[in-house]
Structure formats: C-alpha cells, structure tokens
Amino acid sequence: MSSTEPPPRLTIQLPVVPRAPATRSPPVASAAAAALASVVGTALWSGSGAQALTAALGVVCAILALWGIDGLVGSPSRARRERRRFDDDMRATATTLHDLHRRERAELRSRFPGSAAVARAARARTDATSGALTTRASSAGPQLVLGRGEVASAVVPLPIRAPEAGEGRDGRGGVDVEAEAACARLSAAASVLDDGPLCVEARGLVGVVGPVPLARAAASGYLLQARRSRADRLEVMYAADLDAVSGADVIIEIALDASAEVTRRAGRPCRVPVDLDYVSVLDVADRRPA
Structure with a gap:
C-alpha cells in the first residue's frame, strides 16, 4: 500500500551514538613499575628495607586511589555529559521529524483527497477535479484513496553515526547500546508516515x-x-x-x-x-x- 508519488525525498541526520563507558583494568604494570622504582630509590637513600617497602606500598596505594577516583568521577561524568548531549539531540531531531511528517501529510492530503474531502467539495459545488485531483490523475492514471493509514514517508534517515570502532585514547570503547536502540527506533519511525492516504489505481x-x-x-x-x-x-x-x-x-x-x-x-x-x-x-x- 502506498500514497503514490511522494514529495521529493528529504533527509534527516540522526544524532551520533555516544560511547559506553568501558570496564577498565587496574594499572597493575604502572603500579608495579612505580613500586619497584620506589623500593630501589628508598633503599639506596635510607638503607632500610622496611622503609623501602613502606614507600612502595604508599606509591601503589596512591596510584590505585587516583585510578579509582577517575573511574568513579572522570569516565562516568564524561559518559553522562555525552548521554545528556545525545538525549538533547534526539529530542531536537524528533521535533524536526514531527514537523517534516506534518508538512508531508498535509501535502499528500492536498494531492490525494479522500472521500470526505471530495464530498465536501461536491456539497460546496466546487470543481473537485481541479487542483489536487488533476495532479492525482496526471501520471499512471487516476488514484482511488481507500482511506488513511501507514504509508512510506519521503523522509530518509541517514545511517546511524557511531564512534569509530576500537578503544579510545581514554580507554573507552564500544557504543551505548540503549542510545543505539533509540536511534534505530527513531530511524524506523522516520520511514513511515502515519495517517497518510492509502491509494490504489x-x-x-x-x-x-x-x-x-x-x-x-x-x-x-x-x-x-x-x-x-x-x-x-x-x-x-x-x-x-x-x-x-x-x-x-x-x-x-x-x-x-x-x-x-x-x-x-x-x-x-x-x-x-x-x-x-x-x-x-x-x-x-x-x-x-x-
């Protein structure tokens, strides 16, 4: 079922899908290297093995603490900012799509009036074959509007944009699965026009x-x-x-x-x-x- 001859196709760009925070491994190698350097340095300076071990333990704890703070504050904070930005972009895109569909629906109804519109024109004693109906009959032949329903939209959603594959420099990789699913739903909605004219020859x-x-x-x-x-x-x-x-x-x-x-x-x-x-x-x- 189609609306026949939709208006010129329009494109709509979907928001970029944000990355999902990746689970990071503790910096074992960095902590071990720093601890070894601390042991050697402290032993040479103080000559005490106990002090060297204490210093090494302190260095390891400091590195792990910094890593933990970044994991609790840094990465999640960045992820939340990106997700908020994505949600804002999604709302703006949905509003744009709603407006495009509204205008497309109005244009199609003008070009392909249904029985009620033709009946109103007849009661008003206007020439219902002029304007929209002339356009309707100008291609392969006259079209009969059976009613209203879901038809293919002229709006074409561009492919969902996602971050490049692989880990980022900040140790994060992959995409936000929920955000990607939301983009897919909006893309599917963009391709279908609700309450459009269902036409047959x-x-x-x-x-x-x-x-x-x-x-x-x-x-x-x-x-x-x-x-x-x-x-x-x-x-x-x-x-x-x-x-x-x-x-x-x-x-x-x-x-x-x-x-x-x-x-x-x-x-x-x-x-x-x-x-x-x-x-x-x-x-x-x-x-x-x-």
Whole structure:
C-alpha cells in the first residue's frame, strides 16, 4: 500500500551514538613499575628495607586511589555529559521529524483527497477535479484513496553515526547500546508516515464488505471519487457477505465497530488497517450484488 508519488525525498541526520563507558583494568604494570622504582630509590637513600617497602606500598596505594577516583568521577561524568548531549539531540531531531511528517501529510492530503474531502467539495459545488485531483490523475492514471493509514514517508534517515570502532585514547570503547536502540527506533519511525492516504489505481472492481450502512457509505465515497476523477474503469460494489465480492481486485472489510482493513489489493491477499471516510451522497449511484 502506498500514497503514490511522494514529495521529493528529504533527509534527516540522526544524532551520533555516544560511547559506553568501558570496564577498565587496574594499572597493575604502572603500579608495579612505580613500586619497584620506589623500593630501589628508598633503599639506596635510607638503607632500610622496611622503609623501602613502606614507600612502595604508599606509591601503589596512591596510584590505585587516583585510578579509582577517575573511574568513579572522570569516565562516568564524561559518559553522562555525552548521554545528556545525545538525549538533547534526539529530542531536537524528533521535533524536526514531527514537523517534516506534518508538512508531508498535509501535502499528500492536498494531492490525494479522500472521500470526505471530495464530498465536501461536491456539497460546496466546487470543481473537485481541479487542483489536487488533476495532479492525482496526471501520471499512471487516476488514484482511488481507500482511506488513511501507514504509508512510506519521503523522509530518509541517514545511517546511524557511531564512534569509530576500537578503544579510545581514554580507554573507552564500544557504543551505548540503549542510545543505539533509540536511534534505530527513531530511524524506523522516520520511514513511515502515519495517517497518510492509502491509494490504489482507480480501475477494476473494489468490493466493500461489512454492515450494510457502513459498507454503502464507504462505497458511495469511492464512487464519488471515481466520478470526480473520471475513473471510468473503476467499479465499486458493497455487500454484507464476503462471498458476494470474492472476485474483486481490492477488498475492504469493515467490522461492527467501524474499523476496517484492506484484505486484498491488486488481487493479492494483504492485511492493512485503514481509517475509512463514511459519506452519504444521495446522487451517487451504487451497485449491490444481485
């Protein structure tokens, strides 16, 4: 299911995924070298082995203390700053994406008005074949807007940027897994436009199945669209029984709660949720199966 001919594709850059603090090993080699130097120096200066050992122990403790302080304060603090920066960038990117989708949705609805918009235009006695509907019929042929649902967005998220692989100079490596997952979710959301027009070519047989008042209201809207866009190769019928429209190219099934799904498109089974426009247009001829 697609909205057909989306606007020119836009790109959106996702934030850089921050590194995750890596578990660091104690500086054993550095501490051992410093302790050895302390032992030798103290022994030569004082001539006392006990003093040399005490000094060596003090050096080792000092090195480990500094390492521990950096591990508790330095690296976590840097990680928190990077994560806060990432979260701020994610919020800004999500806001930008919301605005891009809002504008894209408005443009698509203008180019591909559904049954309710066409019915309003008819009641206002305006030429519903001008403007948006002319654009709709200008390429491969007229399009029938079945309703609204998820369609492919023109927004293209650029690949998720991550730090270069390997350890950094500060002993840290890898990426923040949670941040990377958040980027992946935002990337997936960018590629899908909610509440966009679900379109099919306005030709062949479209069958609407469900409670008769609802099925007739939806089918009447499709017929009104077909008449306004001069889609003379489209036939629409409605019924309460699925068997009555089993030969249709497109089938929309309506439940008792008025929710609906496209269950066949281009002759192939599918299951696509769709929000329908239910209209009552008295001057639209409808057809029910005999």
